[in-house]
Amino acid sequence: MIIKRFEAATTPQAMQLVKKALGEDAVIFSQKTLDKGTPAQRVEIMAAMDYDLEKNESSARPAAQEKTADKPATYGYATIRRPKKTPATRVERQQADLPEKFAKLLDNEEEKWPQSTDVKGTEAPLPKALHRQQVKKWRDELIDKIQVEHLTSDNPDDPxxxxxxxxxxxxxxxxxxxxxxxxxxxxxxxxxxxxxxxxxxxxxxxxxxxxxxxxxxxxxxxxxxxxxxxxxxxxxxxxxxxxxxxxxxxxxxxxxxxxxxxxxxxxxxxxxxxxxxxxxxxxxxxxxxxxxxxxxxxxxxxxxxxxxxxxxxxxxxxxxxxxxxxxxxxxxxxxxxxxxxxxxxxxxxxxxxxxxxxxxx
Ligand SMILES: Nc1nc2c(ncn2[C@@H]2O[C@H](COP(=O)(O)OP(=O)(O)O)[C@@H](O)[C@H]2O)c(=O)[nH]1
Ligand SMILES: [Mg+2]
Structure with a gap:
């Protein structure tokens, strides 16, 4: 596999570079915006190509090269997509100033949370405002209980x-x-x-x-x-x-x-x-x-x-x-x-x- 880095002013331009260099079977591994919000803002894409596939199959599929730029190109499980906006990469998502962003979120979710009668045995329907308040409290208590744990090594010498x-x-x-x-x-x-x-x-x-x-x-x-x-x-x-x-x-x-x-x-x-x-x-x-x-x-x-x-x-x-x-x-x-x-x-x-x-x- 060859992995290459591409940089351009916009995502479509960067994707064009990827297609030109690696063909339509390229796999996009990451995408991020460099110098975001400044005049020097650029898009960086890391893309890879399975060398064997390229060598063995690209010449047998000349029509694939003719696809219009708007259509996603697919091969097997790898897909090149043209994102509507420039989404942050996973790393950025996880390392960004999450607590600050989340603190700004207002709670107006009206979706499928239980009705008041489901909440801790409440029997009579509650006034709407109280109902929402109680559901929210109950929901927040539930969410507080959720724990997170990633890969843990029991013995660092073994896989x-x-x-x-x-x-x-x-x-x-x-x-x-x-x-x-x-x-x-x-x-x-x-x-x-x-x-x-x-x-x-x-x-x-x-x-x-x-x-x-x-x-x-x-x-x-x-x-x-x-x-x-x-x-x-x-x-x-x-x-x-x-x-x-x-x-x-x-x-x-x-x-x-x-x-x-x-x-x-x-x-x-x-x-x-x-x-x-x-x-x-x-x-x-x-x-x-x-x-x-x-x-x-x-x-x-x-x-x-x-x-x-x-x-x-x-x-x-x-x-x-x-x-x-x-x-x-x-x-x-x-x-x-x-x-x-x-x-x-x-x-x-x-x-x-x-x-x-x-x-x-
Ligand atoms: N929308 C969506 N589809 C997914 C997700 N994860 C897997 N799939 C799709 O669900 C289907 C079954 O996935 P697969 O990995 O084969 O499931 P398995 O039977 O549990 O191994 C495939 O079409 C996947 O592309 C996901 O997070 N979101
Ligand atoms: Mg499976």
Whole structure:
């Protein structure tokens, strides 16, 4: 893979440079505004190209070069998009003056929080103003309970091993790739990807493709001995990310099977992926089903796919598990954040769309 830095006055100009130099299959790793607000303001884009793909396939796809500049160009899981505004990069989002920004946010959320009758057993409908006040107080108490925890090394000499678990389709594989990108490309860690997902045709190809683009080792474990063997072979890694096959949270054998696979591998930290789009009852079933694995923390996915966050907020607040990471879109590696307590507090008060807008401004 070749990674290059591009700088131009505007995002469209920078994207043109990327396309010209790396073609339409380039992967955008980061984008930021330099000297923001000054006359010297520039846009910096870090982009990468899988060299093998370029060598082997670009000549066979001459028509792709003719695409109009307005159309997004896609290849596999990599997408070049032309952002409407210049969004801050993940790093900027996390390191910006968050507390100050969040303090400015006014609380006017009217969305799907419980009605007054749900609040601590209140029976009669409350006057509107009182109702809003009480819901807000109750909601703020819930939000206060939410904890945050990132990757923790139990033993610094051994690789950290995390396993993404959760129901089908919550975004485990996509998040595994985002985590790999974050820890490898941003944190400089030596990352290995392992897949246990042999149930679906193409499931392992998805992870292998991400691994190939990032030049990371990737192995597929078909039997539980394979998993232990693969972990043993990658003891020089800083971080091993295991992608698991999802199943219905109502499947009685799934969690036992996962526990059985993890048992011979010392130090596996399961991270439970919960989608913000999941119904309240199903969320609580998922948390209770996966409790047997003692997940280390939660990954909240698909925050962009809903505007009703009360169910996931209540679920997160009522479990004892901290939140580790957040995802808010399909783009790898962009749509990913390392969880941050002030951000989560504000997010559950305001929702993703408001927060995204706040961060861009
Ligand atoms: N909108 C949105 N889609 C996502 C997100 N994470 C994953 N997806 C999409 O959800 C679908 C299932 O994702 P996948 O990683 O295969 O889920 P898995 O079955 O849990 O491994 C794919 O189309 C992903 O692109 C997210 O944060 N937001
Ligand atoms: Mg998967």
């Amino acid at each position: 950290d091993i995390i396993a993404l678990v959760g129901p089908t389709g919550v975004g485990k594989t996509t998040t595994a790739a985002k985590l790999a990108a974050w820890y490898h490309l941003h944190q400089g860690k030596k990352v290995t990807l392992l897949s246990m997902d042999c149930y679906r045709i193409g499931a392992t190809d998805q992870l292998r493709t991400y691994a190939r683009i990032m030049r990371l080792p990737c192995e597929v474990a078909v039997r539980k001995e394979d998993l232990a063997g693969a972990v043993a072979r990658h003891q020089d890694a800083d971080l091993i990310i295991i992608d698991t096959a999802g199943k219905s949270p109502y499947d009685p054998h799934h969690v036992d099977e996962l526990a059985d696979w993890f048992a011979p591998v010392a130090g596996v930290q399961p991270l439970l992926c919960l989608s913000a789009t999941t119904k309240k009852e199903d969320l609580s079933q998922i948390v209770s089903s996966y409790q047997a694995l003692a997940p280390r923390s939660l990954i909240l996915t698909k925050l962009d796919e809903t505007r009703a966050y009360a169910a996931i907020c209540q679920q997160v607040a009522s479990t004892k598990m901290p939140v580790g990471y957040l995802t808010m879109g399909q783009r790898v590696p962009e749509d990913f954040m390392v969880a941050d307590k002030p951000f989560l507090d504000a997010f559950f008060k305001k929702g993703w769309s408001v927060m995204a807008q706040e961060m861009v401004n």
